[in-house]
Amino acid sequence: MADFYRFLIINPGSTSTKIAVFQNEQEVFTESLTHSPDDIRRFDTIYDQLDFRYDLIRELLVTKQIELNTFDGVIARGGNMKPVVGGTYEVNQAMLADLKVGVMGEHASNLGGPLAHAFAVAIGVKAYVVDPVVVDELEPVARFSGTPLIQRKSKDHPLNQRAVGRMAAQQAGKRYEEMNYVIAHLGGGISVGAHRRGRLIDVNNALNGDGPFSPERTGGLPFGSVIDLCFSGEYSKDELLKKLIGHGGLVAYLGTNDGRKIGQMIREGSQQAKLVYQAMGYQIAKEIGAMCVVLKGQVDGILLTGGLAHDKLLMAWLKEYVNFLAPIQIFPGEEEMKALALGVIRVLKGEEAIQYYPNESKILEGLS
Numbered sequence: 001m002a003d004f005y006r007f008l009i010i011n012p013g014s015t016s017t018k019i020a021v022f023q024n025e026q027e028v029f030t031e032s033l034t035h036s037p038d039d040i041r042r043f044d045t046i047y048d049q050l051d052f053r054y055d056l057i058r059e060l061l062v063t064k065q066i067e068l069n070t071f072d073g074v075i076a077r078g079g080n081m082k083p084v085v086g087g088t089y090e091v092n093q094a095m096l097a098d099l100k101v102g103v104m105g106e107h108a109s110n111l112g113g114p115l116a117h118a119f120a121v122a123i124g125v126k127a128y129v130v131d132p133v134v135v136d137e138l139e140p141v142a143r144f145s146g147t148p149l150i151q152r153k154s155k156d157h158p159l160n161q162r163a164v165g166r167m168a169a170q171q172a173g174k175r176y177e178e179m180n181y182v183i184a185h186l187g188g189g190i191s192v193g194a195h196r197r198g199r200l201i202d203v204n205n206a207l208n209g210d211g212p213f214s215p216e217r218t219g220g221l222p223f224g225s226v227i228d229l230c231f232s233g234e235y236s237k238d239e240l241l242k243k244l245i246g247h248g249g250l251v252a253y254l255g256t257n258d259g260r261k262i263g264q265m266i267r268e269g270s271q272q273a274k275l276v277y278q279a280m281g282y283q284i285a286k287e288i289g290a291m292c293v294v295l296k297g298q299v300d301g302i303l304l305t306g307g308l309a310h311d312k313l314l315m316a317w318l319k320e321y322v323n324f325l326a327p328i329q330i331f332p333g334e335e336e337m338k339a340l341a342l343g344v345i346r347v348l349k350g351e352e353a354i355q356y357y358p359n360e361s362k363i364l365e366g367l368s
């Protein structure tokens with residue numbers, strides 16, 4: 001294979017579509033297209049936005065004089081298709097069908113595969129997704145919730161977690177598949193995963209009410225109190241969901257999800273802001289400790305990443321709680337666009353096998 005690759009990368013979010021051009025692992029262009037509430041409201045479903053977003057991306061590329069025929073592939077953030085093992089997937093018709101209906105839920109990331117496919121067809125190349133949000137490598141014992149009515153599921157930040165795991169392993173002169181890590185993604189949602197030799201064997205469901213509270217989400221809650229809220233008659237289902245996901249966590253307690261603003265509040269003497277922020281750090285630390293137990297104490301490192309990893313105050317608090325468990329490394333921010341490019345490069349160079357969707361059978365293989 002050639003040793004030079006040029007990729008168009010597409011990362012759709014709820015109110016934006018981020019575009020990047022990579023030459024090998026180097027980003028040479030990036031821009032985020034912002035979509036107003038009025039833009040989004042006129043569509044009945046997320047999938048209905050496909051042509052709208054495609055046209056905006058195409059217009060941007062024309063404006064920037066970026067020729068489509070220069071790309072060797074198109075890569076996108078993976079959405080809510082059926083659960084899969086981690087890796088790089090070529091977009092196929094089965095994936096497109098499942099993303100269209102949102103078999104695991106509605107989210108803007110469901111547009112990633114269809115957008116990549118549409119551009120890839122126009123160019124005459126392949127489309128890919130890497131480590132989609134539904135990566136599920138939980139061991140059988142981790143799937144039990146306590147009732148057969150509910151099974152624990154994996155919904156977290158596998159793309160950034162696994163990318164950081166590879167970075168840390170490379171710094172140690174080893175491969176991610178040789179290491180045991182506890183990795184905490186600290187963003188609008190917070191997920192803490194146990195990575196054992198290249199597999200994400202346990203992780204809190206960062207979207208649907210599990211683990212620490214975060215800037216925008218409540219995390220795990222006492223279920224009796226939640227049931228009382230559901231039947232109180234004060235809230236509709238949609239209203240309550242918004243209070244728990246999007247308007248929970250720091251937003252609910254302090255009116256903001258911005259760690260910088262909360263830091264300013266603390267510096268100005270707000271004891272309430274300090275206590276709430278400490279409580280979030282306390283819950284994150286407990287989840288890290290739990291994942292160290294999952295790995296039976298055989299932990300090569302605790303890796304902290306995401307936007308909140310920039311916050312020195314929060315990082316100091318976490319270190320106080322967990323630095324006795326394993327060495328701590330901090331990787332502030334996230335490099336999802338680069339992680340997407342690197343995932344495909346590993347496949348094209350023969351360093352990693354391509355995965356085929358759907359591969360539900362592989363989820364249950366070797367996870368005892």
